[in-house]
Amino acid sequence: MRIQGKMFMWLSVFILAMAIVYGLWSKEPAGTTALFLAFGLAIMIGFYLGFTAKRVDVGAQDNKEADVADDAGELGFFSPHSWQPLSLGIGGAFAFLAVAVGWWLLFFSLPLIMIGLWGWVFEYYRGENRTQ
Incomplete structure (x- = not known):
């Protein structure tokens, strides 16, 4: 670093x-x-x-003496499948289209973006870690 x-x-x-x-x-x-x-x-x-x-x-x-394999290992957890980016992508496309076509399209894009963000943030927030 x-x-x-x-x-x-x-x-x-x-x-x-x-x-x-x-x-x-x-x-x-x-x-x-x-x-x-x-x-x-x-x-x-x-x-x-x-x-x-x-x-x-x-x-x-x-470390100048290190090999490439010394930095190998787990990089993190990546979701194997998720539908949330699709919702965010469609909502973002509608939001950018709203600038060109008309601001009324934001009424359709904002719920899609909010659903996508909510779903992505809380995708793995289930089970014993869930608060009441």
């Missing part, structure tokens, strides 16, 4: 330099603002990764 933090910090320095050069050369405010915002995002990610690297154990990616 420490290496990634340094990479983002160097990336932020490069983006800042390019933002300054672009701003002075083109005098175009939209692109200059976008580059300065990209600089801010890169520095936030770099700071977070560097800050977190000091508080967690050294990972295999920080």
Whole structure:
């Protein structure tokens, strides 16, 4: 994680330099603002990764003597099947279509989005962990 933090910090320095050069050369405010915002995002990610690297154990990616297999293992739990992304996708499509066609489509998209979010959050919240 420490290496990634340094990479983002160097990336932020490069983006800042390019933002300054672009701003002075083109005098175009939209692109200059976008580059300065990209600089801010890169520095936030770099700071977070560097800050977190000091508080967690050294990972295999920080060890120069490590093999690829040293970082292998379980990455997390991923749902094998879920219908909730379909509901979110259809609701999101209707919401974006509402911008082009008419705002009345939001009345159809918001319930689909809410049902999808509710279902996805509480998909595995059943059984003994459920509160009364």
